[in-house]
Amino acid sequence: xxxxxxxxxxxxxxxxxxxxxxxxxxxxxxxxxxxxxxxxxxxxxxxxxxxxxxxxxxxxxxxxxxxxxxxxxxxxxxxxxxxxxxxxxxxxxxxxxxxxxxxxxxxxxxxxxxxxxxxxxxxxxxxxxxxxxxxxx
Amino acid sequence: xxxxxxxxxxxxxxxxxxxxxxxxxxxxxxxxxxxxxxxxxxxxxxxxxxxxxxxxxxxxxxxxxxxxxxxxxxxxxxxxxxxxxxxxxxxxxxxxxxxxxxxxxxxxxxxxxxxxxxxxxxxxxxxxxxxxxxxxxxxxxxxxxxxxxxxxxxxxxxxxxxxxxxxxxxxxxxxxxxxxxxxxxxxxxxxxxxxxxxxxxxxxxxxxxxxxxxxxxxxxxxxxxxxxxxxxxxxxxxxxxxxxxxxxxxxxxxxxxxxxxxxxxxxxxxxxxxxxxxxxxxxxxxxxxxxxxxxxxxxxxxxxxxxxxxxxxxxxxxxxxxxxxxxxxxxxxxxxxxxxxxxxxxxxxxxxxxxxxxxxxxxxxxxxxxxxxxxxxxxxxxxxxxxxxxxxxxxxxxxxxxxxxx
Ligand SMILES: Cc1cc2nc3c(=O)[nH]c(=O)nc-3n(C[C@H](O)[C@H](O)[C@H](O)COP(=O)(O)OP(=O)(O)OC[C@H]3O[C@@H](n4cnc5c(N)ncnc54)[C@H](O)[C@@H]3O)c2cc1C
Ligand SMILES: [Zn+2]
Numbered sequence: 001x002x003x004x005x006x007x008x009x010x011x012x013x014x015x016x017x018x019x020x021x022x023x024x025x026x027x028x029x030x031x032x033x034x035x036x037x038x039x040x041x042x043x044x045x046x047x048x049x050x051x052x053x054x055x056x057x058x059x060x061x062x063x064x065x066x067x068x069x070x071x072x073x074x075x076x077x078x079x080x081x082x083x084x085x086x087x088x089x090x091x092x093x094x095x096x097x098x099x100x101x102x103x104x105x106x107x108x109x110x111x112x113x114x115x116x117x118x119x120x121x122x123x124x125x126x127x128x129x130x131x132x133x134x135x136x137x
Numbered sequence: 138x139x140x141x142x143x144x145x146x147x148x149x150x151x152x153x154x155x156x157x158x159x160x161x162x163x164x165x166x167x168x169x170x171x172x173x174x175x176x177x178x179x180x181x182x183x184x185x186x187x188x189x190x191x192x193x194x195x196x197x198x199x200x201x202x203x204x205x206x207x208x209x210x211x212x213x214x215x216x217x218x219x220x221x222x223x224x225x226x227x228x229x230x231x232x233x234x235x236x237x238x239x240x241x242x243x244x245x246x247x248x249x250x251x252x253x254x255x256x257x258x259x260x261x262x263x264x265x266x267x268x269x270x271x272x273x274x275x276x277x278x279x280x281x282x283x284x285x286x287x288x289x290x291x292x293x294x295x296x297x298x299x300x301x302x303x304x305x306x307x308x309x310x311x312x313x314x315x316x317x318x319x320x321x322x323x324x325x326x327x328x329x330x331x332x333x334x335x336x337x338x339x340x341x342x343x344x345x346x347x348x349x350x351x352x353x354x355x356x357x358x359x360x361x362x363x364x365x366x367x368x369x370x371x372x373x374x375x376x377x378x379x380x381x382x383x384x385x386x387x388x389x390x391x392x393x394x395x396x397x398x399x400x401x402x403x404x405x406x407x408x409x410x411x412x413x414x415x416x417x418x419x420x421x422x423x424x425x426x427x428x429x430x431x432x433x434x435x436x437x438x439x440x441x442x443x444x445x446x447x448x449x450x451x452x453x454x455x456x457x458x459x460x461x462x463x464x465x466x467x468x469x470x471x472x473x474x475x476x477x478x479x480x481x482x483x484x485x486x487x488x489x490x491x492x493x494x495x496x497x498x499x500x501x502x503x504x505x506x507x508x509x510x511x512x513x514x515x516x517x518x519x520x521x522x523x524x525x526x527x528x529x530x531x532x533x534x535x536x537x538x539x540x541x542x543x
Contacts, residue, residue, distance in 0.1 A: 019427040
């Protein structure tokens with residue numbers, strides 16, 4: 001059972017939240033140019049990191065805002081909580097939680113777990129076709 | 138309920154050899170799937186210079202942690218074909234392996250609690266029959282006759298509006314299944330090497346030619362990955378990605394009881410499933426934790442939710458005690474179907490993505506995967522489950538269709 005510190009509401013039980021999967025997955029900027037392989041990467045392939053993993057959470061029964069979280073997938077230790085659109089904090093240098101509020105920017109969506117984040121492109125070197133992170137060319 | 142004695146605990150069912158410097162094929166992962174693959178490689182394809190490498194103890198992963206339910210009442214043709222083939226193999230394997238692993242065909246019920254459930258369930262019964270899978274629709278009275286401890290009154294939160302029933306489905310003693318395969322593999326010359334963790338791969342261009350392990354490097358012509366929750370970790374070492382997310386899944390058991398629960402009962406809607414083990418424990422499972430995890434433990438609220446539903450459906454459970462809970466790491470795909478086939482790396486093959494339901498598939502996973510490894514080409518039963526389906530869009534979408542997550 002996780003105790004999650006919502007940037008807006010403070011520490012709450014895991015059951016108040018909804019898991020949104022890997023963070024920083026950019027929506028393709030030029031969808032028409034994507035190959036089938038690149039679409040597959042965007043739709044179905046996500047990192048499955050054993051260790052520090054950046055993921056999105058929605059405080060669904062609280063403030064209903066999305067935020068990002070850095071969590072260890074082995075120990076389940078929550079290492080950082082940071083706003084949507086912010087770069088991923090360094091996994092080694094722990095960033096304190098409750099810095100800033102969950103953003104209401106375009107990527108702070110409330111449409112469900114499949115909703116893509118579109119504001120994180122700047123933090124990750126993506127390919128020239130702006131395919132999602134990790135897409136093969 | 139079976140009155141069988143449990144088979145003897147096997148102290149010396151297999152040798153524990155040192156790894157050789159090279160093999161014709163190496164299977165990574167000594168769970169049910171890895172052992173079944175090695176068995177069929179030896180038996181059907183005459184490949185006996187092979188090794189199964191297991192980082193822990195034999196079949197100590199999900200194979201030792203699952204709730205042992207076996208059924209083949211899946212919706213889509215591709216799934217029905219592979220799971221029904223598995224069920225047919227389960228029916229002959231105790232004799233073939235000369236080891237009684239207590240496969241008990243006591244039937245599986247999938248309860249319907251809403252009108253939507255009822256319609257979806259009847260549709261699945263129809264689909265099952267068309268695919269030659271035994272299936273029946275039961276009304277609440279018939280449900281009660283088959284499982285008298287179920288509460289079928291209509292004033293509860295999750296009223297039983299009927300159930301699908303597969304009489305040939307059931308449970309088997311999972312540890313003994315693994316030991317049965319291991320013993321036969323060993324007899325045919327397969328090396329089973331425990332405490333041997335694969336830490337990397339040796340490649341010649343895009344072709345795999347060896348595995349690196351904590352017991353040294355082993356040369357091999359072919360590699361088959363059967364590492365369930367860790368498949369994507371291994372794929373990353375080999376330089377490719379898998380559309381897999383690993384999640385914690387829990388199960389629990391009560392103390393021993395007299396035989397009270399004659400069949401297997403699963404609930405699509407509430408997501409709880411219950412059977413009574415041969416010794417007498419009530420064995421229960423539920424859904425996965427929503428988040429990714431490798432910690433082999435799960436969230437307490439999942440147990441709370443499943444117990445609330447179980448006690449309502451089976452009022453006599455209110456006086457039972459939970460004895461143990463534990464977790465495994467299951468490898469889920471977005472269409473809730475396994476991935477069995479070739480990979481982007483030459484001579485490397487993958488069997489994964491069975492998620493919460495791969496125990497039942499063990500014999501067919503082994504048979505088809507062995508075929509794929511030996512010939513380089515998929516068997517007709519695993520062909521639809523290739524990695525390419527995520528690119529072509531030919532998904533086998535069993536989520537919600539398959540009667541409980543899997
Ligand atoms: C709680 C729970 C309940 C379940 N209930 C059911 C059920 O009722 N019915 C059903 O059909 N299925 C069920 N399942 C799913 C089923 O157990 C799995 O789908 C199936 O066991 C997966 O195949 P396997 O047996 O080979 O996996 P595993 O037994 O997990 O085998 C994989 C092995 O690979 C090893 N490994 C990993 N990495 C490495 C490495 N680097 N080097 C060497 N070895 C490595 C692991 O140690 C492990 O032993 C359940 C699972 C869980 C966790
Ligand atoms: Zn909040």
